[in-house]
Amino acid sequence: MDKQAQKNFSRDLRQNEFSDKQLAIVAHPLLRQAFAEIQAEAQEGSAGSSFGEGGP
Amino acid sequence: MAPSAIELKPKEKTSQRPISSYVLKIASRCNLNCKYCYVYNLTDKTYLEQPAVMSAEIVQATIEKARSHCLKHELSTVEFIFHGGEPLLAGEEFFRAFTEKANKILLPDIQPRFSVQTNATLLTKEWLVLLTDLKVSFGVSLDGTPEVNDANRVDHQGRGSYHRVKAGLDLIKTEERFVENMNGILTVINIKSEPLEIYRHFRSLGVRSIDLRLPDATHDIPPPGIDPQGTNTPYADWLIPIFDEWFADADTGFTVRLFQNIIGLIFGSQRSTVDIGARSSNFVVIETNGSIEPSGALKACYEGITKIGLNVVSNEIDEIFDIPVVALFASAEDELPDTCKQCPIVSVCGGGKPPHRYSSVNGFNNPSVYCRDLMKLIAHVQEKVIGELPDGLRQEMALATLKELVSD
Numbered sequence: 001m002d003k004q005a006q007k008n009f010s011r012d013l014r015q016n017e018f019s020d021k022q023l024a025i026v027a028h029p030l031l032r033q034a035f036a037e038i039q040a041e042a043q044e045g046s047a048g049s050s051f052g053e054g055g056p
Numbered sequence: 057m058a059p060s061a062i063e064l065k066p067k068e069k070t071s072q073r074p075i076s077s078y079v080l081k082i083a084s085r086c087n088l089n090c091k092y093c094y095v096y097n098l099t100d101k102t103y104l105e106q107p108a109v110m111s112a113e114i115v116q117a118t119i120e121k122a123r124s125h126c127l128k129h130e131l132s133t134v135e136f137i138f139h140g141g142e143p144l145l146a147g148e149e150f151f152r153a154f155t156e157k158a159n160k161i162l163l164p165d166i167q168p169r170f171s172v173q174t175n176a177t178l179l180t181k182e183w184l185v186l187l188t189d190l191k192v193s194f195g196v197s198l199d200g201t202p203e204v205n206d207a208n209r210v211d212h213q214g215r216g217s218y219h220r221v222k223a224g225l226d227l228i229k230t231e232e233r234f235v236e237n238m239n240g241i242l243t244v245i246n247i248k249s250e251p252l253e254i255y256r257h258f259r260s261l262g263v264r265s266i267d268l269r270l271p272d273a274t275h276d277i278p279p280p281g282i283d284p285q286g287t288n289t290p291y292a293d294w295l296i297p298i299f300d301e302w303f304a305d306a307d308t309g310f311t312v313r314l315f316q317n318i319i320g321l322i323f324g325s326q327r328s329t330v331d332i333g334a335r336s337s338n339f340v341v342i343e344t345n346g347s348i349e350p351s352g353a354l355k356a357c358y359e360g361i362t363k364i365g366l367n368v369v370s371n372e373i374d375e376i377f378d379i380p381v382v383a384l385f386a387s388a389e390d391e392l393p394d395t396c397k398q399c400p401i402v403s404v405c406g407g408g409k410p411p412h413r414y415s416s417v418n419g420f421n422n423p424s425v426y427c428r429d430l431m432k433l434i435a436h437v438q439e440k441v442i443g444e445l446p447d448g449l450r451q452e453m454a455l456a457t458l459k460e461l462v463s464d
Contacts, residue, residue: 004328006454007437007454007455007456007460007461008453008454008456009400009401009403009404009455009456009457009458010323010324010403010438010455010457010462011322011323011324011453011454011455012107012320012323012324013323013324014324014325014326015324018449018452018453022447022449025446026444026446026449027444027446028303028306028444029131029306029307029308030303030308030316030319031319031441031444031445032309032318033316033322034316034320034323034325037325037327038320038323039326040322041325041326041327048285052215053207056151
């Protein structure tokens with residue numbers, strides 16, 4: 001495995017490879033909020049909307 | 057028609073998604089005349105052929121076609137976004153009739169959701185009560201301080217709109233249920249403004265959410281301040297101070313949607329706004345006359361690009377997937393140029409908004425005209441974000457900054 005394969009710019013937390021306990025050690029509120037939203041997204045099985053017409 | 061329109065060829069799509077959001081151009085005219093508006097003031101003038109307000113026949117057909125599409129693709133919810141022009145010009149009765157008809161046709165199998173994007177200059181208490189009662193949430197368009205907003209967001213007499221919008225925002229604050237019903241403020245970035253002044257101004261208005269949008273542009277009509285052949289990054293340079301202050305504020309009660317979206321995408325979210333994370337889009341536009349169209353932002357490219365010959369009266373929503381230009385939004389991941397596919401940050405930027413990739417020479421086979429800005433901004437956000445992760449977790453996640461990835 002080369003270095004590029006070992007490191008990534010992003011990581012898909014929807015794969016549930018990380019437990020709540022692991023993520024809970026992150027202190028920043030905006031990151032905790034993001035993790036919670038991604039977990040909710042994974043549970044909903046929703047890919048969310050992606051409109052772009054100035055939609056709310 | 058531009059040569060690139062002819063060269064667009066249908067391809068096998070791997071990431072096509074059913075349509076769950078409908079942007080409804082219920083009023084084709086606007087009481088404002090914003091200088092940057094893609095509907096009225098870029099290259100496309102097709103709005104002149106549209107009726108002023110969407111008819112009852114088009115409303116009926118839209119809802120019925122949305123229902124059949126939802127049933128075919130097993131979607132249990134659908135979102136209708138009232139848009140324009142200025143959608144409040146359609147009148148209160150239009151909103152009553154539309155929501156009543158949608159609820160009647162769609163429930164209980166499909167749950168409709170409604171929202172409206174307004175310039176807020178026509179908002180009254182009666183409107184706010186009506187929208188709240190009908191469960192139509194709303195977003196407001198405003199570009200910042202009076203001076204900055206009024207540089208572009210003017211009426212047909214050239215008068216600034218800030219104070220009329222502010223009056224609408226003040227009305228919203230008179231009742232908590234109105235505040236709860238508001239989605240936030242949508243702002244088009246003006247790099248001539250002072251970014252932190254804009255951010256702090258929005259915070260002072262008491263709103264809970266803002267979205268910062270890149271101006272509509274192409275390689276042929278570059279955004280203000282960008283030289284496509286140059287190296288400058290004015291939009292990243294404008295956004296980064298705001299990100300830093302917002303991230304330091306760490307206030308989960310105040311959302312900057314662009315930044316929250318970037319953070320989500322770094323950690324695998326599939327939710328994307330249109331400027332970044334252009335994963336397969338799931339919305340179409342229904343024009344005032346019922347024509348089914350891809351994103352109106354494509355109108356920045358060339359005259360008539362969104363006119364694909366479909367209409368809710370005579371066509372099914374599924375037919376859009378056969379139209380090449382729709383694939384730019386419906387299967388955006390498949391349509392990226394090779395340079396984007398090989399880029400380390402494509403999982404976050406998604407290649408940016410398709411119109412931003414357009415040039416009359418190469419069609420959409422270009423990186424975004426905002427590529428340098430997106431790369432600088434996203435790399436900055438990612439570096440800040442992973443800097444907040446404990447070392448062990450960061451290593452487990454195998455995350456590296458752009459600098460580290462490039463140096464490897």
